[in-house]
Amino acid sequence: MPRLAGAFAVSLGIAALGAVPAQAEKLTIGLGGSVNSLDPHFYSTTPNNLVAFHIFDRLVDRLADGKLAPGLATAWRAVSPTIWEFTLREGVTWHDGKPFTADDVAFTLKRALDVPNNLGGFAGIIRPITAVEVAGPLLIRLTTATPIPNLPSDLTRLAIVSRHAGQDATTADYNSGKAAIGTGPFKFSAYQPGERIELVGNDTWWGKKPDWTSVTLRLIPNVAVRTAALLAGDIDVIDQPSASDLPRLQSSDKVKVAEIAGMRVNYVVPMIQPAPDAPAVLDKKGVKIEPSPLTKQKVREALSLAINRAGITERVVLGTATPTGQWLPAGIPGYDAKTPVPAYDVQKAKKLLGEAGFPDGFRLTLSTANDRTPYSVEVAQALAQMWSRIGVEVAIDAMPFSVYSTRGAKSQFSAYLGSWSNNSMEGTGLLRDLLATRSQQTGWGLYNWAQYSNPALDALTTAAISEVDEARREKLVLDAVKLVSSDVAIIPLYHFKNIWATQRRLRYAPRIDELTLATDVHKAGQ
Numbered sequence: 176m177p178r179l180a181g182a183f184a185v186s187l188g189i190a191a192l193g194a195v196p197a198q199a200e201k202l203t204i205g206l207g208g209s210v211n212s213l214d215p216h217f218y219s220t221t222p223n224n225l226v227a228f229h230i231f232d233r234l235v236d237r238l239a240d241g242k243l244a245p246g247l248a249t250a251w252r253a254v255s256p257t258i259w260e261f262t263l264r265e266g267v268t269w270h271d272g273k274p275f276t277a278d279d280v281a282f283t284l285k286r287a288l289d290v291p292n293n294l295g296g297f298a299g300i301i302r303p304i305t306a307v308e309v310a311g312p313l314l315i316r317l318t319t320a321t322p323i324p325n326l327p328s329d330l331t332r333l334a335i336v337s338r339h340a341g342q343d344a345t346t347a348d349y350n351s352g353k354a355a356i357g358t359g360p361f362k363f364s365a366y367q368p369g370e371r372i373e374l375v376g377n378d379t380w381w382g383k384k385p386d387w388t389s390v391t392l393r394l395i396p397n398v399a400v401r402t403a404a405l406l407a408g409d410i411d412v413i414d415q416p417s418a419s420d421l422p423r424l425q426s427s428d429k430v431k432v433a434e435i436a437g438m439r440v441n442y443v444v445p446m447i448q449p450a451p452d453a454p455a456v457l458d459k460k461g462v463k464i465e466p467s468p469l470t471k472q473k474v475r476e477a478l479s480l481a482i483n484r485a486g487i488t489e490r491v492v493l494g495t496a497t498p499t500g501q502w503l504p505a506g507i508p509g510y511d512a513k514t515p516v517p518a519y520d521v522q523k524a525k526k527l528l529g530e531a532g533f534p535d536g537f538r539l540t541l542s543t544a545n546d547r548t549p550y551s552v553e554v555a556q557a558l559a560q561m562w563s564r565i566g567v568e569v570a571i572d573a574m575p576f577s578v579y580s581t582r583g584a585k586s587q588f589s590a591y592l593g594s595w596s597n598n599s600m601e602g603t604g605l606l607r608d609l610l611a612t613r614s615q616q617t618g619w620g621l622y623n624w625a626q627y628s629n630p631a632l633d634a635l636t637t638a639a640i641s642e643v644d645e646a647r648r649e650k651l652v653l654d655a656v657k658l659v660s661s662d663v664a665i666i667p668l669y670h671f672k673n674i675w676a677t678q679r680r681l682r683y684a685p686r687i688d689e690l691t692l693a694t695d696v697h698k699a700g701q
Contacts, residue, residue, distance in 0.1 A: 202387040202693050205401045206394055207415040209546050209576035213366055214349035215334035216287040218580065219296020221596055224332065225690045226392060229374055231334035231357035234261060234280065235327045239686040239695065241438075241600045243327060247275065247335055247358065256322040256643060263313040267381050269337050270356045270363075277315040281307045282338035284317075288618075290346060294580055298618030299607045300329040321641040324648070328599045360385050360694050369394055374693075382694070390693045396546040405430055405676055412683060414691045415549050416676045418493035424676050435685035437673040438597040440502045441548065443541070443558065443590060443666040445469035445478065448626035450586040454540035454572065461538075468533055469590065475663035477527040481565045482558065483519040488669050491557050492550045496669035501656050502595060502605050504670045508645070509602030509652035514660050524565045536566020543571070543592040544579040554668070555592050583624040591624070594671075598688040602652035606636040610664055627664050 208222030215227035236246040250262040267275040284307055287297040306318040319326065337356055344354035355363040360382060361374035372392040376385060393410065395401040398417040404410040406429060416424060416432070425432050446453065447470055455463040468474045484498035500517045503510040528536060543555045552573045559569035574582075583591060595605050612628040613620035619636075632655060639651035659665065675691065677683050682699045686692070 200387055201389045201391070202412070202696060203391045203393060203410050204691055204693065204696075205404055205410040205413040206392055206691060207396055207398060207401060207413070207546075207549070209396065209544070210372070210392075210394055211368075211577050211580075212346055212350060213352075213355055213363070213372070214290065214293075214346040215336060216283075216290045216293065216297060217346050217349075218294035219332055220576075220580075221689050224334070225692060226372055227334040228359065228690065229361045229372075229390065229392070229693060230355055230359045230363055231336060232267075232359050233332075233334060234263075234330050237328075237331045237598070237688055239684045239688075241598070241687040243331065246331075247280075251327050253324070254316065257319050259317045259319075259326055260310075261315050261317070263315065264381060265313060267358050268379055269340070269358055270377060271340070272379075273337070273339060275335075275337070275358050276312045277309045279338050280315050280335055281309050282341065283333065283335045286336065286341060287333060292346075294584055295621045297333060298621050299604075300326070300332065300618075302616070302618030321637075322643050323640060324643050325599060325601065325603065325640070328601075329604075331598070361390055364389075385694045386697055387693055398549065402676070405678070408678070411681060412675060412677045412691065412696055414675050414689075416674055418495040418549065421493075421495070421674070427679075429679055430676050431679050432674065432676050433683050433685040434672050434674040435687055436497070436504065437671045437689060438504065438507075438600065438687055439548075439594050439671040439673075439689065440499060440504075440597065441496070441554070441592070441594045441668045441671065442502070443478070443482075443668065444588075444593055444625050445475050445590050445663075445666070446586065446588055446625045447628070448586065449589055453587045454542075454570075454589045456589050457538040459535055459538065459568075464537060467589065468531065468537055469539075471531045472662055473527040473531040474533065475666065477524040477531070477565060478562060478567070479517050479663055479666045480520045480524040480527070481561050481567075482517070482666070482668065483561060484516055484668055485519070487554060487557050491553050492669070495549070495672045495674060497672075498669050499667050501660060501667055502665070503597055503602050503656070507597065507600055507602075508649045509656060511653050511656045511660075514656060521564050528565055528567075534566075536568065538568040538570070539589045540570045540572050541590050541592060542579065542582070542588045543573050544576040545573040547576040547579070548594050548671070551592060558592070583622075586624050586626060588624065596689060600687075601648075602656065603636065603640050603648075606632070606652070606655055607640060610659060611636050625664075629658070629662060629664065632658050632662075632664070 210222045233246045234248040236244040238244050248261040249264050254260045303319050305320050308316040340354045340356040348354035352363040360380045364373035364375050374390040376388040401413045402420050405413045456467045488496045488498050498516045543551045555571045609622045611619040613623050635655040642648035673689050
């Protein structure tokens, strides 16, 4: 008899990948991002996820070009508009030898919402699931409250953990390795927070065997140190090399560079409802302005118009990004070719500030992480200089990502510099998680630190997420893009390029989703 566990399912039959003998070699990767846990459900960020995906598998994989591929699910299909069915891979075992079953998937879907003190990332994709039916040892059905045609894509973010290892496990148990028992290509060996993660090959992995029997992921936020280690031969692969070092790396006979246009957008978020203990927006005499000027559309538009995006991409990030006025890059469904990059217009910005009641400007604090994305502090400094031309004085508050994300979740900013990776390759993810009105019931607005709320945008988001027809869904996203742009809910700046540098003896296929995976690193010529 089928057993109900609480939510969802898909179908697309593809045979398991063949295996080749692993080479007895060690790979060392230098990572620039901040990794704050080995618990795959503690906080969904690209650095945390890429570490997790070495140890754990996903139901649905994503290839380097962004296309979906079988993972622990070999097939998925929509049984009805609100029911997805996933057929699971046979013969998969956990690192401790126990078999993988649908019970583990059901457990994962429950656990990802219940991790104590978690910083989130999964509520938006899991809460809409109203029932999880374990229909057999290797069959699971997921029922959703409304149609969610992008559910398989959403699930590429979720690492599947074992019920037997995770039943009573804490985040500390995953960090210690006690519960870090996955089905993935590598096994946990050691973790030194802020320093490194040591992994060893999983000889029983179902996929194509990696070239490496052991992998070290070194956490090196300082880009100069990361690059020097690569050039010295101490590291085999690095992500996020400094733009200023690219000419030297590209001309080196020791290393080579791989890059691809990415999905990540960098933006400024004006806080609409900051927490009482957030840095205040002040007038020029130092008196707190209530409500914040940033609640006014004309003020937000003025800040946007005062930004020279081309100048930032050319002179600050040195050509490693493309200016934009929207969160989706060109070529992705939902990108609006008729929404131009906002013009740089200081005079119009000053006029708008005056019309909003702030002809003399004001003072604000712009917060940013200093160890998450390249040039974040330098970009913040450039914004401060540009805004000073319209009378807005800016204090920059740069901090480690661990502090930044904790404060952001509590809305303890007056404005912040952030980024979002559109790895679902469509527009509803950012709408749901960053701009939708916060809701515990739906899980939407998880990263809506600004507490922005627009009922018209919520209605468009709801309709777009549930729309099965692709053309109609894209039209709804386009309407949302126009609404966000006109209201200046966020201030997009540029889209990143994803860049890696490797030893010349290696090859790495650059990934559109930014993930740096040891399984994608091969010897040149192989």
